Amino acid sequence: MDAASALADLTEISSQVEAAVVLDDAGAVVASTLDDGERSAQLARAAVDLLAATDKRFESGGRTLTQLEAALREGSVFVAREEGRSIVATTSPEPTSGLVFYDLKTCLRSLAESTATPKAARKRRTPKAEDDA
Amino acid sequence: MRKLLALLLFVGGPILYLSRRRDERRDRVHLYYDDGSMVTLERGAPEAEQLLAVARSAL
Numbered sequence: 001m002d003a004a005s006a007l008a009d010l011t012e013i014s015s016q017v018e019a020a021v022v023l024d025d026a027g028a029v030v031a032s033t034l035d036d037g038e039r040s041a042q043l044a045r046a047a048v049d050l051l052a053a054t055d056k057r058f059e060s061g062g063r064t065l066t067q068l069e070a071a072l073r074e075g076s077v078f079v080a081r082e083e084g085r086s087i088v089a090t091t092s093p094e095p096t097s098g099l100v101f102y103d104l105k106t107c108l109r110s111l112a113e114s115t116a117t118p119k120a121a122r123k124r125r126t127p128k129a130e131d132d133a
Numbered sequence: 134m135r136k137l138l139a140l141l142l143f144v145g146g147p148i149l150y151l152s153r154r155r156d157e158r159r160d161r162v163h164l165y166y167d168d169g170s171m172v173t174l175e176r177g178a179p180e181a182e183q184l185l186a187v188a189r190s191a192l
Binding site for chain 2: 046
């Protein structure tokens with residue numbers, strides 16, 4: 001599954017998510033639910049800034065920030081990260097945080113699985129080829 | 134007319150004030166860590182203000 005399909009699934013499953021952007025480990029936009037590229041980049045920048053600010057100020061005891069929610073009157077901003085990828089999403093005010101985080105993590109995991117699958121397939125094929133030879 | 138205006142102020146004022154207070158309290162940041170711990174930053178804390186400003190720009 002590619003990033004765009006994963007985001008399409010996310011917006012279909014989660015009615016609370018208004019916009020979402022997937023970022024790579026460098027903070028570049030991988031996929032977005034928004035048609036406006038500039039708006040996607042703005043959302044990605046906000047996610048990078050939020051993660052950088054929290055990493056800088058709150059890193060202690062070797063623990064790592066995995067997700068954050070900034071709740072405002074206008075709506076909420078969610079950021080989740082896993083295995084080098086991050087996802088940022090905006091919602092309407094007072095969302096069900098647990099559900100939104102679950103959906104965002106599911107989206108990230110489906111992306112991770114899709115990128116891991118070809119490698120696993122290659123690994124499985126190698127011993128078979130050796131057996132044939 | 135004057136009585137109606139006084140009634141509106143008497144009833145509407147506190148409702149407006151309480152709703153604004155509730156809205157202000159809603160602004161906060163929750164940070165979740167890999168060890169299962171969570172930190173909540175309420176509006177007014179310097180760290181929260183910076184993060185909320187970034188979040189506001191994203192909405």
